[in-house]
Amino acid sequence: MSKSLKLLACTVALTAATPLMAEKTGLGRPALPEEVAAWDVAVLPDGTGLPEGSGDVFTGDEVFAEKCASCHGDFAEGIDNWPVLAGGQNSLTNRRPVKTVGSYWPYLSTVWDYIHRSMPFGAAQTVTADEAYAITAFILYSNGLVEDDFVLSKENFTEVRLPNEGGFRPDDRAEAEYPLFTGEPCMADCAGDLKITKRAVDLNVTPEDPDGKPAGTLPPLTLAAAGDVAAPAEEAAAEVAPAEEAVATETAAADPALVEAGEKVFKKCKACHKVGDGAKNATGPMLNGIVGKAAGAVDGFKYSKPMQAAAEGGLVWSHEALAEFLANPKGYMKGTKMSFAGLKKAEEIDAVIAYLGTFGG
């Protein structure tokens, strides 16, 4: 192709790439009404998109306990760092604000829409319209915004207003910030004496390489030249020998009622820990056979350093050790990755250990 032809081709391509024409290409096809109904499910603050249906607080409480409480807590108080959905009123100016449906969310439509479309986590789009109304009603109740006999429906939906609806304003950086940060900046003698006021190393929360340097630190070039790149930190973790013979499991003696109670308690755990056939590691290690097993020994799970050290020290998850750990994980093992506050009641601890004992390794 000659140079001028190439140039011409370029010009044509550029023009075609940014057409001003609004004429249609004829590509695609009209969406069918049932296709639109299946995908166009967004619900807007004015109630647009809400389907027929209703649900009461009592039903909502039951559905919530079954589908939501394992992360959000029985009272929508949130477990670990999973979202807190209730409470937090008047906390927005605190140093640790609690942003909940009652304290922060501006519109109830958002709650209904999110539950109906994106929850429960890992099983989205399994909540029916009536269940979504019921769960929403329960969350309102948990926030003290409705009485326990409240029934939410398509008809009364927009009558409910959330307390913080007026708490939001559109982006005002253009007025509030940009004028302050615009103009020729200072280039010399801009500040007086400076001193270091905060160091990230003092917090010590950065992931580390095996040598204690921040994870991903570039290896020295002398090492790289030898092909002796620092290996991932697997050696340390992998060398813990199983000591399963150490403690007999207590499955044989397990009381069915206790196991059943333990299954309920385990809802607090199962967002992170899996048990049963095919259980795999997730946020936490899978727990089949954990009772009586050597600590830090589940294949493929990257344990915290304290857990690795405890494992090397021969820690075995006897009933007693597990009970102590579960009562106060961070007190028992400072630095554990398990971000769970602990089980307050001894009966709950006994129950969950009995339940775990039913899953062999």
Added chain:
Amino acid sequence: MAETEKKGPNRRAVLGAGLATGALAAGMGRAQEADPLITEVQDWASSFGDPVDAAPYGTPIRFESHVVRRNVEWLTESPVSSINFTPIHALEGTITPQGCAFERHHSGAIELSKADYRLMISGLVETPMVFTYEDLMRFPRTVTTAFCECAANGGMEWGGAQLEGCQFTQGMIHNMEYTGVPLRLLLEEAGVKPEGKWVYVEGADASSNGRSMPLEKALDDVLVAFFANGEALRKEHGYPVRLVVPGFEGNMWVKWLRRIGVYDQAVESREETSKYTDLMADGSARKWTWVMDAKSVITSPSPQAPIRHGKGPLVITGLAWSGHGKIDRVDVSLDGGKNWQTARLSGDVKPKALTRFHLDIDWDGSELLLQSRAMDETGYVQPTKDQLREIRGLNNVYHNNSIQTWWVRADGEVENVEIA
């Protein structure tokens, strides 16, 4: 591979390299002994290397195995609703390879084939439409380079210096060259009704992450993209189709794009009310803070990229970007912001894309408090963290575009610090 490592020449290479470095560090100017890497015939200079097709799709050589995405496990409760960080301390230039570009999923990265892909346009349009992947491939295309930055990039640093390394403090960003169809063409195909003012975009994954944007933005530079850096999008970046929203926060760059809804109002979804809003000191909150303001960071030296060569010539390198347009200038300070010098902008400066800057200095081996300060074409100057705190308080999570300070110690190690 282990066999290769045990071969003689490599071990000698270690010795040789060690000697050379030692000699230079001692200031002797030249090695006392000839370098065996030069004087001896190395294995690789005599025998065969890999044949073609040894790796039909190549991955980085093993010496670069540290250049990977990394996450900070305590940040989130579940790895399928989580984020990791681009190793920007180890990259140069401006294009981020897809394989190490940060990931943010709200319900995990899904596997969706081109054959199963459908895109719907519904709402306030003359004809609700469905497009297949093949349909999209027949629309006129454009190519755009753009940075995608999570609104929470730097969010952990509001309260103080927290994480050790720019991968963790500023690594929720990537910059790719996208090819796709302007969203405008698809909207025109469906025909936006006069009352349509907002465009809502959502994904096909279980989180069905949805965000609203003004129609003007949707008609301006938004791209329905299917190629990144010359190849198909990676699964974790939304294969086969994602939205590219230049200059706007990453949460709006919906992956596995499934539906575009036209409305007369914002949908006010969870991701634009409960999250991605900015809580101010007085308890009120900003919403619709879409644009990522001008920002920069020195990527090396930085905590994960210490100075190991001693004093003398030192390359200071970093990235600058602005959601408002082009980067106009980047200044670098060696003394914590007392004095500044203007860095070189290297390569092409593109709007709403990463810009690389360099400053070459002769390091005298003394401590430095390194900072960079970006300015964009609107005249906006990247603020300090204290300037932002003064306006927003400490409860902001998102949009921390403040100046980063690295403390370079005399031994070349680098720390993340705050100064006052």
